[in-house]
Amino acid sequence: MKVKVKVRARDLTAWIGALIVVGFAFVAVAGHWLEPANPTAENLAAALLPPGPGHPFGTDPLGRDILSRLIAATAVDLWITGAGMVAALAIAVPAGLLAGHRGGRWDAIITSLSDGVLTFPTIVLAIAIVSLLGMGTTSLIVAVALTTAPQLVRIVRGLAIGLRDAPFVEGARAAGSGEARILGRHVLPNIIGSTLVAASLLASQAVLIAAALGFLGLGVRPPAPEWGTMLSDSRSYLLTDPSLMVLPGACIALFVLGLNMLGDGLRDALDPKLRGRV
Amino acid sequence: MGRYAVFRLVRLIPQVLLVVTLLFVLFRLLPGDPAQLIAGLTASAAEVARIRHQLGLDRPIWVQYGAFLVQAVQGNLGQSISYGLPVTTVVAAHLAPTVELMATSVALTVVLGIPAGVLSAVRPHGLLGYLSTLVSVVFLAVPNFWLGLLLVEWLAVRQHLLPAVGWSGPASLVLPTLAIAARLVALVARMTRSSMLDVSFEDYVRTARAKGLSGARVLFGHMLKPTLPPVITVIGLQAGYLLGGALVIEVLFAIPGVGQLMVTGVATRDYPLVQGITLFYVAAFMLINLLVDLSYGWLDPRVRYA
Numbered sequence: 001m002k003v004k005v006k007v008r009a010r011d012l013t014a015w016i017g018a019l020i021v022v023g024f025a026f027v028a029v030a031g032h033w034l035e036p037a038n039p040t041a042e043n044l045a046a047a048l049l050p051p052g053p054g055h056p057f058g059t060d061p062l063g064r065d066i067l068s069r070l071i072a073a074t075a076v077d078l079w080i081t082g083a084g085m086v087a088a089l090a091i092a093v094p095a096g097l098l099a100g101h102r103g104g105r106w107d108a109i110i111t112s113l114s115d116g117v118l119t120f121p122t123i124v125l126a127i128a129i130v131s132l133l134g135m136g137t138t139s140l141i142v143a144v145a146l147t148t149a150p151q152l153v154r155i156v157r158g159l160a161i162g163l164r165d166a167p168f169v170e171g172a173r174a175a176g177s178g179e180a181r182i183l184g185r186h187v188l189p190n191i192i193g194s195t196l197v198a199a200s201l202l203a204s205q206a207v208l209i210a211a212a213l214g215f216l217g218l219g220v221r222p223p224a225p226e227w228g229t230m231l232s233d234s235r236s237y238l239l240t241d242p243s244l245m246v247l248p249g250a251c252i253a254l255f256v257l258g259l260n261m262l263g264d265g266l267r268d269a270l271d272p273k274l275r276g277r278v
Numbered sequence: 279m280g281r282y283a284v285f286r287l288v289r290l291i292p293q294v295l296l297v298v299t300l301l302f303v304l305f306r307l308l309p310g311d312p313a314q315l316i317a318g319l320t321a322s323a324a325e326v327a328r329i330r331h332q333l334g335l336d337r338p339i340w341v342q343y344g345a346f347l348v349q350a351v352q353g354n355l356g357q358s359i360s361y362g363l364p365v366t367t368v369v370a371a372h373l374a375p376t377v378e379l380m381a382t383s384v385a386l387t388v389v390l391g392i393p394a395g396v397l398s399a400v401r402p403h404g405l406l407g408y409l410s411t412l413v414s415v416v417f418l419a420v421p422n423f424w425l426g427l428l429l430v431e432w433l434a435v436r437q438h439l440l441p442a443v444g445w446s447g448p449a450s451l452v453l454p455t456l457a458i459a460a461r462l463v464a465l466v467a468r469m470t471r472s473s474m475l476d477v478s479f480e481d482y483v484r485t486a487r488a489k490g491l492s493g494a495r496v497l498f499g500h501m502l503k504p505t506l507p508p509v510i511t512v513i514g515l516q517a518g519y520l521l522g523g524a525l526v527i528e529v530l531f532a533i534p535g536v537g538q539l540m541v542t543g544v545a546t547r548d549y550p551l552v553q554g555i556t557l558f559y560v561a562a563f564m565l566i567n568l569l570v571d572l573s574y575g576w577l578d579p580r581v582r583y584a
Contacts, residue, residue, distance in 0.1 A: 116296040123522030124540070124559040128304060131544040131552050208421055212526050215423045216541050231424060235530075238442075242431045249424030257419035 014265025020258025027071055028078040037065035039072035040223045048241055057247060060230075061237060064223075070247055073225040077255070080137060080210045084144025085203050091149040093195065096156025097183055101164055111157065114150035122147045126209050130218045137220055140213060144206045155198045159191040193270055201263035204256045211252050227252045282575045286568065297560050298350045302343055305553045355554035360546045365554035369536055375445055376535035379524050382455040384513070387462040392509065394463070395470020396497070402475060410471060414464035422523050426457035426530045443532040454531045458523045465512050473508040477501050507577050514570030521559050521566075 027034065036054065043063035051058045057066040099110035117125070126143040133139040163169055163186075172182050213219045214228025222229070227248045234244035313330035314321070321329075330336050334345060349355070355365035398406040417425075430453060434442035441450045477483065478501065486496045525537030532538070536555055543551040574581045 112292075112296060113300075116293070116300050119293065119297050119560050119563055120300075120556070121518040121521040121525075121559050121563055123518075123525055124556055127525075127540060127544060128552060128556045131547075131549070132304070204419070211421060212423065212522075215421075216526060216529055218541070218544060228423075231427065235427065238427070238431055238435055242435065245424070245427045245431070249421065249427065252424065253420045256421070257415070260415070260419060 011265065011269060013261050014269060017258045017261030017263070017265055020254060021262055024074055024078060024255050024258065028075040031071040031075045035065075035068035035071050037068045039064060039068040039225050041065075042223075048237075058243070060233070060244060061241075066244075066247065069225040069230065070227075070251060073227050073230060073248070074251065076137070076220055076224060076226045077207060077210060077252075080140045080144060081203055081206045083141045084206050084210075085148065085199055087141060087145035088148040088152055088202075089195070089199060091145065092152030093156055093188075095149075096153045097160050097187065097191075099153065100157035100160025101179070101183060101187060103161075103164070107157070110153065114153040117146070117150040118154075120147075122205070122209055123212055126213055127216070127218060130213060135218060135221055137224075140210050140219060143213065144209055147209060148202050148206055151202055152195070152198060156191065156195055159194055160187060163187050163190055197263060197266045197270060200259055200266065204259035204263070207252065207256050207259065282581070283572055286571050286575075290564065290568065293564065294351070295347070297564075298347055298557070299343075301350075301553065301557055301560070302346050305549065306339070350557065355557060356550040358543075358548055358551040358554075360543070360548045360551070365551055368539065368551065369554060369558055372534055372536045372539045374535075375533050376524060376528065376537060378451065379454055379458070379528070379533065379535065380520055382451055383458040383462065383520060383524070386455055386459040387466050387513070390459075391463040391466030392470050394467040395509075396474060396502070396505075398467065399471045399474035399478070400497070402471075407471070410464075410467045414468045417460045417464035420460070422457050422461065423526050423530050425460055426453065426527055429453045429456055430531075443530075445531075445533050450531070450533075454527045454533060457527050457530070458520070461519065461523075462513070462516055465516060466509055469509050469512040470505060474501060474505045477504050480504070503577060507574055510570055510573055510577070514567055517563055517566040517570070521562055525559075 036056070041064060043059075046055075046059050046063040047061055049055055049059040049063075055065050055067070057070070060066055060069065095110050095114075099107040120128075125147050129143040129146060130139045133142060169182055169186055172186050177185070210219065211226070211228030211231070214226045214230075215232045217229075217232060219229050220226045230248035231245055231252075234241075234248070237244050313326050313333060313335055317326045317329050327336075334342060337345075353366060355369075357363070358365050358368050361368045394406070394410055398404065398410045401407060430442045433439045433453060440452050442453075444450055483496060483500055486500045491499070524535070525540065527533070528535040528537035529541050536558060540552060540555040543549075543555065
């Protein structure tokens with residue numbers, strides 16, 4: 001009886017998280033049709049308006065509609081996070097499989113390389129990357145991918161090691177399958193679930209990196225809206241218009257909360273072994 | 279313990295070499311030409327070539343790498359372009375606020391997080407138990423720079439209790455420390471709680487209770503020390519967050535530390551400075567991890583002999 005309740009509560013966490021994430025994804029995709037106004041259209045005559053008709057959340061110091069900017073920023077932040085995570089997976093899955101399945105010299109090289117990158121504090125590495133590549137969405141995606149990939153490599157490697165001598169892998173080998181086929185047909189399908197769970201937990205870190213870079217003034221180029229950049233812009237108006245900083249921050253927090261809940265819930269539901277490792 | 283410390287220090291050498299190599303590779307991918315940057319856009323080609331020669335950028339890449347390695351190990355990180363001083367000198371001048379901020383954040387984490395975790399473990403189904411879970415879920419999602427802004431708005435702008443930004447005495451440390459430490463306190467409290475609950479089922483705890491020791495003596499004499507290793511692990515895993523969080527919070531609160539220096543360095547394209555500060559953060563990260571590993575050896579004798 002007790003167990004049943006526990007499982008349900010766990011699933012509930014994942015469902016709420018999924019609902020939040022899907023909600024943000026919907027806003028990101030359909031954003032263009034949802035925006036009540038052009039998110040970059042300035043109108044100084046209508047600057048810093050309080051919430052009212054036409055502007056549900058008011059306007060910013062340049063007279064731009066805040067709701068429209070938040071919606072447009074959702075698309076930007078989710079694109080950076082999503083593309084960054086896909087790129088990280090594209091690096092980490094092959095590298096982790098190679099390291100974990102092959103072992104030996106490849107393992108030594110890949111492991112020490114990813115451990116080396118992990119000695120850079122994430123934000124510091126991200127700033128260094130942006131300083132080399134210049135500001136912009138692409139740099140942010142690269143920064144997210146390169147800071148996340150080593151952590152994913154470790155996870156994929158661990159999962160692959162666990163399956164290296166699994167009976168069904170030995171069986172496939174005995175049946176004459178090549179190692180590439182074994183990896184693609186037998187190992188990969190068995191680790192992809194856990195890898196995606198780990199990725200969804202790391203995605204929340206990716207959002208925070210992107211937003212932090214934006215906050216530091218190293219994010220997307222203005223006038224494109226981004227949550228962290230909007231927060232940074234609001235700083236000059238703390239005294240006169242403190243409400244400017246509430247919504248962008250709440251968006252970041254809610255999205256991160258959703259990703260964490262989704263990842264935690266899925267992890268506990270699908271793979272208790274991963275607990276505490278991600 | 280001494281042997282373990284030496285062993286751990288020796289293991290650091292290949293790590294340092296690897297990181298310095300990665301840093302060299304990363305910054306050689308720089309699209310711009312540092313010599314051109316230093317000389318300025320109006321400089322003649324001969325002038326640029328002279329500076330390039332002066333910096334050693336016209337030498338073969340392997341020679342440059344060797345020189346970089348030797349200099350980095352000696353603590354020579356080159357010359358800052360915008361300050362015209364050695365990078366180490368510039369970093370040293372900005373070191374104190376960063377170190378103070380991180381020290382107060384860790385201190386607050388330990389002073390608040392561990393007791394909160396212990397209290398909520400003593401009564402796992404009490405109000406504090408549920409509260410700590412809820413608070414940790416929230417603080418893991420709230421970005422520190424947003425929390426910082428909210429704290430400034432509430433405690434400085436509205437209540438006038440504390441200075442909003444700047445670096446002037448202990449009062450100006452309060453808000454930045456809170457902004458950094460909130461997440462750490464939440465994590466440490468949660469980990470202390472679950473670790474202490476694990477320990478409470480150990481046989482020696484039952485024995486201690488059975489022989490009639492008071493609750494407090496069991497708690498502090500028998501349970502606290504074995505509770506700590508996982509808690510220290512969490513603090514160690516958050517070393518990257520601590521360093522990065524301090525960086526962002528320095529910018530938010532206009533604290534003249536290394537973090538703000540780095541962001542300014544990026545803006546002014548002072549690439550030796552950015553490179554040097556990156557190395558500084560990596561070194562700090564390694565140092566924290568070293569301290570964490572050494573404290574394992576102290577807390578858990580099994581680690582020393584493994």
